[in-house]
Amino acid sequence: MSRDQVDAALERAFSSEELGRWRSSLGMSVEDGVLTVRFPHMYFADWFASHARERFEAALKGTGLALAYECRDGSRSRIVREARPASDELPFGSEFIFDNFLVNTKNYFPLASAQEVAQSSHAPYNPFVLCGESGSGKSFLLRAIANVKSENGRDGIHVAGVNDLHELFSSRPDARKYLMSMNFLAVDDLQEIERYPYLQGELLALFDHFHLHRKQMVFACSGKVAGLSFLTTKLKSRLEWGLTVTLKIPDLDIRTQYVQSRCRERRLDLPKDRILLLAQRFPDLRNLEGCLLKLWAYRELVHDHISDEEFDNILNYLDDRSVTSLSVDQIIDAVCAQFDLSPGEILSAGRRHELVFARQVAMFLCRKHLGLSFPELGRAFGGRDHSTALYSCRKIQQLQRDDKSIKSMLQAMTEKCLAMNEKSPV
Structure with missing residues (x-):
């Protein structure tokens, strides 16, 4: 496969605006069946892994190419990830597995319920609805369920946000028929359906089909379904047919575990007092992840050891909404x-x-x-x-x-x- 064919595959998967944001920063070459992607620095590599890699690899499935990622910082060159076929990756994000979900007594029931939904073949809780505030782990569990369901192949599994559903129905006249052919449907950010009222009717039709054929549906929603006043009575009642669980915002214990886990993954050596300070200062895991990413990038690009003054300066420049x-x-x-x-x-x-x-x-x-x-x-x-x-x-x-x-x-x-x-x- 040539570079031009790779570019064509990416143009089918990403909009020109999306490609314009990062495509020129990537170096790519094809040799002996391996597509090597080179990043200018580790900070960009980590951003790419979080925001674009999943769709990037999905776009290149079926090409026969293995993928390798490298990063070059100054005179140093390092392997970010060994070459492997994209098909070896979990289709909905390798990080989204139940073993990676941090659990304590406050969120054990949602986790156990999600695992039951993932492992069952007869849709015991249909639909399964994950509720909670932003950053509570709804999307994580939704994708972890989808990854388990995909163990025998991705065919028949559809995971999308409401905005993705809108794009699907706008671009495919047979969108409803296509979704009804699936064996598993997961919809994230259900609260966004307020922007597309016509999708409520489409979801009603999908509900009836999936429920009748005992095919699993999973939804994730910010807040509580009862609080979505714009939902029609019929759609709200169908959402209440199954099991609804509510995830709590990660408490200090979970956030401390999260910092420790991410530090181990990135080999970022932080003393206990800094770990505790980060966990206390950032209640939102997304903000916490952004802070850890900045600390890790500073260590990679500037200095191996982060002094107390540098640590304080990094925190002070962050958008600290937690306080x-x-x-x-x-x-x-x-x-x-x-x-x-x-x-x-x-x-x-x-x-x-x-x-x-x-x-x-x-x-x-x-x-x-x-x-x-x-x-x-x-x-x-x-x-x-x-x-x-x-x-x-x-x-x-x-x-x-x-x-x-x-x-x-x-x-x-x-x-x-x-x-x-x-x-x-x-």
Whole structure:
């Protein structure tokens, strides 16, 4: 197969806009039945693995080519993945297997139910509906079920988001007949059907067919089905025919397991205190994954060892949505509890040494976790000048570098603030 034929296969699978975003960054060559894909750096390789590789490999199935991935960083060249036929990969993402799903008592029932659906040949729970907030693992379990179902081949299995269904019905007059020929249908992001009202009628027809022939249907939905007011009564009642499970947002235990697991996979050596800080700071696994990816890329591309200052800088530049519900008052309350002071004393003009130090700590934490400017900090702390806030933050930054006990105290204060944030309604 020639390069031109590879490009043609990719153009059938991706839009020109999608290809325009990353195609020019890939180096590709075909030799002895192996298509070698070369990435400019590991950061891009990891992005590609998460966002494009599955469809890339699906587009090249049946070509007879094995795929190899390489990355070149400066003068170094390394194998990202050994050459293997694309058909050896799990069709719906190799990472989506039940063994990789982090479980504790809070999400054991959804996992056990998903495994039962995956392993059963007679559709005991039909439809099977996975509900939960964004980042709770719905899409993971949906794809893990599909991967188990595909063990005897991908034929007869269709996995799609609602937007994909819309594209299918827009491009194929026989879309309904095609989907009815499937033995397993999984639809992700069901809440998006509000954008395509006509799909509700199509799903009703599919429901009746799949239910009558005892063929499994799986749906994933953000929030709860009962809360989707735009669903027709008929469609909502059919969704309630089967089993609905609700996944909880990953708690601190799950997030800690996740960080440890990803660090092992990427050979990223993080001490326990950093692992705990990351798990506390990022309640959303997607944000947590983005942070880990940035740390890993920094180690690969810049420096093998990430110092404390570099670690803090990387975290501070991230879009940290997990702390948006924190307030200045909450941080001041936490500092007051630590130093046995009152908020009035912190905000007063008092100049006692312990009072000044506590005030500087509070300013530093507000700057770190709320991203306040120095003028904003000054106003929040009794109308002080911005230069006072600047001096306070620099003073505490320097002290934590020089004194391990102060660094430990600031770490404990950070954990208290993040714990308060987790309990606060967003």
